[in-house]
Amino acid sequence: MALKRFNILIAGVGGQGLLTLGELIGNAAIESGVDVTVAEVHGLSQRGGSVVVHVRLGPGSSPVIPKGAADLIIGLEAIETARYIDYASRESLVVMDSFIWPPPLSKHPSLKQIVGELSGRVKLFVIDASRIAREELKAAVAANVVLLGYSLALSKEFRNYVDLEAAVKAVRRVFRGKAVEVNEKALIRGYSEGGSLGVK
Amino acid sequence: MLERGSVALLLGNEAIARAAIEAGVGFAAAYPGTPSTEVVESLAEVAKEIGMHVEWSTNEKVSFEAAYAASIAGVRALVAMKHVGLNVASDILMSSAYTGVNSGLLVVSADDPSQHSSQNEQDNRWYGLLSHLPVVEPWCPRNAYRLTKVSYEISEKYRLPVILRTTTRLSHTRQPIVYEADVPREVRTRGSFKKDVERYVLVPAHSRKLKEALMKKWEEIREDLGVEPFISIENPGLRRAIVASGISYAHVDEALNLMNMRNDFTVVRVSMPVPLPVKPMKELLSYAKSILVVEELDPVVELQLSKIVVEESASVELYGKDYVPANYELSLEIVYKSIKAFLGEEPSAPWSGVEPVKLEPQVPPRPPTLCPGCPHRNTFYVAKVAANKAGVRDLIYTGDIGCYTLGYLPPFRVQDTSLEMGGSIGVAHGLSLVVEDTVIAVIGDSTFYHAGLPPSINVVYNGGRALILVLDNLCTAMTGHQPHPGTGLTATGEKAERMFIEDFLKSMGFKTYVIDPMNVGESIGEFVKAYREHLSGKHVAVVSRMKCALEVLRAARARGIALPKYAITDACTGCMACVNLLGCPAIVVEEGSRKPRILEEACAGCGLCAYVCPYDAIVVSREGGAGWRELWH
Ligand SMILES: Cc1ncc(C[n+]2csc(CCOP(=O)(O)OP(=O)(O)O)c2C)c(N)n1
Numbered sequence: 104m105a106l107k108r109f110n111i112l113i114a115g116v117g118g119q120g121l122l123t124l125g126e127l128i129g130n131a132a133i134e135s136g137v138d139v140t141v142a143e144v145h146g147l148s149q150r151g152g153s154v155v156v157h158v159r160l161g162p163g164s165s166p167v168i169p170k171g172a173a174d175l176i177i178g179l180e181a182i183e184t185a186r187y188i189d190y191a192s193r194e195s196l197v198v199m200d201s202f203i204w205p206p207p208l209s210k211h212p213s214l215k216q217i218v219g220e221l222s223g224r225v226k227l228f229v230i231d232a233s234r235i236a237r238e239e240l241k242a243a244v245a246a247n248v249v250l251l252g253y254s255l256a257l258s259k260e261f262r263n264y265v266d267l268e269a270a271v272k273a274v275r276r277v278f279r280g281k282a283v284e285v286n287e288k289a290l291i292r293g294y295s296e297g298g299s300l301g302v303k
Numbered sequence: 304m305l306e307r308g309s310v311a312l313l314l315g316n317e318a319i320a321r322a323a324i325e326a327g328v329g330f331a332a333a334y335p336g337t338p339s340t341e342v343v344e345s346l347a348e349v350a351k352e353i354g355m356h357v358e359w360s361t362n363e364k365v366s367f368e369a370a371y372a373a374s375i376a377g378v379r380a381l382v383a384m385k386h387v388g389l390n391v392a393s394d395i396l397m398s399s400a401y402t403g404v405n406s407g408l409l410v411v412s413a414d415d416p417s418q419h420s421s422q423n424e425q426d427n428r429w430y431g432l433l434s435h436l437p438v439v440e441p442w443c444p445r446n447a448y449r450l451t452k453v454s455y456e457i458s459e460k461y462r463l464p465v466i467l468r469t470t471t472r473l474s475h476t477r478q479p480i481v482y483e484a485d486v487p488r489e490v491r492t493r494g495s496f497k498k499d500v501e502r503y504v505l506v507p508a509h510s511r512k513l514k515e516a517l518m519k520k521w522e523e524i525r526e527d528l529g530v531e532p533f534i535s536i537e538n539p540g541l542r543r544a545i546v547a548s549g550i551s552y553a554h555v556d557e558a559l560n561l562m563n564m565r566n567d568f569t570v571v572r573v574s575m576p577v578p579l580p581v582k583p584m585k586e587l588l589s590y591a592k593s594i595l596v597v598e599e600l601d602p603v604v605e606l607q608l609s610k611i612v613v614e615e616s617a618s619v620e621l622y623g624k625d626y627v628p629a630n631y632e633l634s635l636e637i638v639y640k641s642i643k644a645f646l647g648e649e650p651s652a653p654w655s656g657v658e659p660v661k662l663e664p665q666v667p668p669r670p671p672t673l674c675p676g677c678p679h680r681n682t683f684y685v686a687k688v689a690a691n692k693a694g695v696r697d698l699i700y701t702g703d704i705g706c707y708t709l710g711y712l713p714p715f716r717v718q719d720t721s722l723e724m725g726g727s728i729g730v731a732h733g734l735s736l737v738v739e740d741t742v743i744a745v746i747g748d749s750t751f752y753h754a755g756l757p758p759s760i761n762v763v764y765n766g767g768r769a770l771i772l773v774l775d776n777l778c779t780a781m782t783g784h785q786p787h788p789g790t791g792l793t794a795t796g797e798k799a800e801r802m803f804i805e806d807f808l809k810s811m812g813f814k815t816y817v818i819d820p821m822n823v824g825e826s827i828g829e830f831v832k833a834y835r836e837h838l839s840g841k842h843v844a845v846v847s848r849m850k851c852a853l854e855v856l857r858a859a860r861a862r863g864i865a866l867p868k869y870a871i872t873d874a875c876t877g878c879m880a881c882v883n884l885l886g887c888p889a890i891v892v893e894e895g896s897r898k899p900r901i902l903e904e905a906c907a908g909c910g911l912c913a914y915v916c917p918y919d920a921i922v923v924s925r926e927g928g929a930g931w932r933e934l935w936h
Pocket residue numbers: 334335336337363385387388391422704705706707724746747748749750751774776778779780781782
């Protein structure tokens with residue numbers, strides 16, 4: 104049987120750059136000669152709705168990840184990460200931005216509550232990607248790419264499909280002009296943050 | 304544009320567009336609609352380079368007629384629409400089958416199983432059976448690329464329009480695609496119309512004959528097209544078989560691999576569900592004793608196959624919707640369980656997700672909301688305050704389809720119905736003739752051009768009492784900000800004659816008020832006048848004009864103009880008026896805080912919250928740059 108598919112679920116809020124992150128991983132796959140499907144699951148075009156992107160690396164064409172089959176969840180926002188956590192199994196790696204953006208007029212759990220709940224269920228890694236992007240890189244929108252670098256550093260299995268070099272090439276394919284530089288920095292910054300944890 | 308041999312990560316819709324270009328399409332028309340929009344949007348981007356005509360038509364019927372005309376005049380054409388768009392275009396769809404076409408005509412119908420962004424879940428493969436036109440259904444974006452080209456070939460071979468049915472999942476999934484051909488150096492964009500009244504004038508004497516000819520083609524297609532790439536059979540000769548149509552094949556493929564049962568089934572991949580080719584099915588029935596049909600939504604293949612079973616007196620157990628759900632989109636997980644059930648096993652899946660989180664407060668739903676700065680928020684606020692001031696108590700808001708449909712939610716609740724495009728005005732008219740309440744039709748600008756004109760005329764003609772409110776945000780926002788006749792721009796960015804909604808309404812006999820809801824106080828005053836005039840018995844309409852905030856943000860970024868930012872000062876008493884009256888995502892109340900805060904990065908600077916604050920506690924924290932106000936108009 105062919106190589107198993109590596110499943111990445113990206114969760115967040117519309118406007119956070121989820122679709123771009125999906126495109127990046129997809130292009131990194133092309134750079135690595137790996138087949139891929141990237142399914143964008145969003146409702147209407149307004150900002151602020153819940154969005155998920157299913158990236159499946161490896162041969163096959165069925166685009167949506169079954170619940171429990173995500174190898175990696177990249178959460179761009181805490182509430183959305185909690186919402187889709189049943190896509191993870193106990194072995195899954197979950198990489199989450201510490202950013203929390205509650206829906207208007209809502210009662211919601213706190214970041215601390217969410218981190219507590221999730222860490223009992225999955226291998227959870229939390230990073231201040233939004234803060235790093237805003238303060239260090241002066242580009243709030245680049246949090247998604249910081250998370251990508253961080254995830255690559257933390258998951259050897261992910262790197263079996265696409266490595267940092269392929270991701271850098273993908274940044275150059277997807278972005279134009281000044282954005283290339285900022286996002287390359289974001290990628291490396293996230294990668295070194297993950298590398299510094301010494302996880303394999 | 305990229306040349307032959309390049310690899311690109313394309314959405315299903317983009318793959319269709321690229322293939323159409325390679326096939327030499329010279330004319331494309333559409334009215335936007337999720338999930339079909341990107342097909343014609345990506346053609347519009349390269350139209351000038353290729354020299355083809357691409358347009359956003361005012362509605363699907365018009366777009367179909369335009370593409371049909373190009374095709375009978377010898378120009379390869381494409382028309383794309385969401386599933387419900389084909390309802391609007393169904394009249395010309397039926398007639399186009401009778402006359403047939405000359406150059407290839409591809410009708411892309413994008414269905415929306417699970418209703419991710421639609422008002423219903425119809426299966427448009429039925430339209431093939433209704434119109435006697437072939438339906439081609441790809442199973443992945445790469446296959447859509449290939450089948451688009453093949454569809455042009457069969458369209459020209461049988462001289463019929465071909466319906467290419469995609470679904471949201473297929474349209475919105477990306478896959479690496481290797482370009483098989485270059486962009487043709489010359490594209491045929493001019494043709495000629497050869498008169499033939501017996502073919503093009505559908506009076507009964509002509510169309511009876513044409514119907515007979517159409518049915519002959521239909522039978523030919525059923526007989527001839529049971530071949531690759533429309534049908535393919537893997538592992539023929541087994542007792543157990545799975546017949547999978549469209550994207551269902553991708554799920555079946557992976558499920559059988561995971562079960563290690565690839566060689567235990569004959570698998571029939573169907574890419575032409577309508578009309579279901581007969582020969583391969585007869586062949587299948589000669590050996591298969593137990594068949595599962597896997598298809599999304601309705602049993603279109605299953606019903607056709609069961610007829611062949613009867614005709615062949617085949618002794619076979621045929622299953623389909625017994626095990627495969629008829630509602631919602633299918634997935635690997637669902638199909639895996641369906642196959643298990645078909646095998647008589649426990650319908651369980653091999654994956655187990657961790658427990659969903661159980662927290663108090665719970666994880667709140669995050670339905671789409673009006674964006675920060677959305678002009679609809681201003682208009683809804685104005686309309687409600689004005690109704691109060693004018694003493695209008697019993698109000699029914701008939702709604703329509705667009706971003707503003709979200710107005711059904713608190714805090715506004717200004718959409719009591721929302722059915723289909725243009726429905727707001729027709730329904731308001733009927734209600735206004737039978738109920739005592741004041742009835743106000745709330746409709747978007749693009750929707751007004753699409754289907755709002757005939758019912759508006761009808762209100763005046765037949766003495767209806769409906770008040771019409773048109774929300775003019777200067778684009779078709781919900782589907783991604785396409786231009787329309789009120790913007791003065793075409794799909795390809797050319798200048799167009801700009802038409803104003805108020806001019807139409809005035810010419811029909813509506814006393815029409817035009818407001819700028821960014822000027823909240825003034826607009827309330829005007830709207831009160833409008834209500835009073837309405838109560839006095841006149842036909843009244845209000846056009847509320849303020850640009851979509853996302854367009855304003857984009858323009859501000861592009862031109863380097865700063866928009867103002869607002870902040871909440873210590874004068875705030877925590878009364879929560881701004882939070883409760885407006886539901887703006889940029890205003891948040893953080894844990895443990897009794898007062899709201901404005902998220903600076905989310906604030907679009909519309910200033911509505913500053914207007915509603917009873918304590919003047921919301922102030923400009925950063926002035927807008929020169930020219931910021933003009934961006935909103
Ligand atoms: C027949 C039909 N065609 C297309 C659509 C897709 N669609 C939903 S809303 C909408 C237009 C909304 O534009 P507008 O009326 O300007 O309102 P806005 O979203 O800008 O507020 C479209 C095209 C549909 N639902 N039905």
